Amino acid sequence: MLKLGSCTALEHAVRCFFRAGVRDVRVVAGYRAETVAEAVKPLGVRVVVNQYFDKGMYSSVQAGVRTLEPEVRAFFLLPADYPLVRKSTVGKMLECFHTGSKGIVYPVFQGRRGHPPLISARYAGDIINSFPAGGLRELLGKYEHDALGVPVSDEAVLLDMDTPEDYEVLLQYLKNRAVPTLEECRSILRECRVSELVWKHSHRVAGLALLLVKHLKKAGAALDEDLVLAGALLHDVARSQPDHAGAGARLLEARGYPLVAKVVAAHMDIDSSEDMPLSEPEVVFLADKMIKDQSMIPIPERFAVMLEMYKDDRQACEAVLRRLKQALLIKRKVEKLLGRPLESVCRAKTGI
Missing domain, CATH: 3.90.550.10 (Spore Coat Polysaccharide Biosynthesis Protein SpsA; Chain A)
Structure with a gap:
């Protein structure tokens, strides 16, 4: 009892x-x-x-x-x-x-x-x-x-x-039950049989996202570190499916993780505002846009590659430019909180 x-x-x-x-x-x-x-x-x-x-x-x-x-x-x-x-x-x-x-x-x-x-x-x-x-x-x-x-x-x-x-x-x-633990996240990834590339990319994104959160919390941001970790690790859990952000969100919602589902749902397209406090989905969105495969690259370079890839598809290019705009907006929000360029934080070694 x-x-x-x-x-x-x-x-x-x-x-x-x-x-x-x-x-x-x-x-x-x-x-x-x-x-x-x-x-x-x-x-x-x-x-x-x-x-x-x-x-x-x-x-x-x-x-x-x-x-x-x-x-x-x-x-x-x-x-x-x-x-x-x-x-x-x-x-x-x-x-x-x-x-x-x-x-x-x-x-x-x-x-x-x-x-x-x-x-x-x-x-x-x-x-x-x-x-x-x-x-x-x-x-x-x-x-x-x-x-x-x-x-x-x-x-x-x-x-x-x-x-x-x-x-x-x-x-x-x-x-902390609303958010899966690190080992539960890894178990979900294994159960969903993500590729080795997705596994490594997700861990790299999670490492960067955690680094950002630690610095942002010191600067006064009210962020849930566990939620950021889970959202970053699981953002590509349904990578092999159409609309993988939506599919991943539905999968996590069904498993009883609605907070993480919202982070995953927003990692491809997000509505950010400079007037609103920085949120966990924004941190994961930004970290994901800074990592290509397992390597950290400048945001403009990451999107330039995508624009070249979809140069003959006007609709796809519009979506890429929209995401670039949001990534740069979130980057400004982060730098305003930190009081220094984002790149100076990201030089530290990241990992989980």
């Missing part, structure tokens, strides 16, 4: 499944079962009381599985101390279960299995009637031939709160 932000950990876990379209959610309660039942009543979940909770966590697994009806095809098992799993993770696991042939599906982040597993109901009887010393992990280990690991860009599948230190990590993760 521990609080994580405005909700309890249990509420976070329950709502994850509801948001992913799982309507039948059951909470197994042992110690202080009445208190738990009262707390989750507004959520509309079914509470299963485990009278043998003193025998350990596996007894709660068994209590929950015993309540499954014959028509149930599969079930998730999520310990309450893994409360911040994303709905996109649950949705991806369901898709893999329904379209594949494996009976046990695990979420995998950075090569490590996490929670919750999705388990075929054909293993329900074995779970109920077995008492493995190593609990559920030992039992499921017998069925590795029927297991599938699904790569997800969700670090929360590994984040529990067994200790006070773990709890503090979760609190910080929740605070």
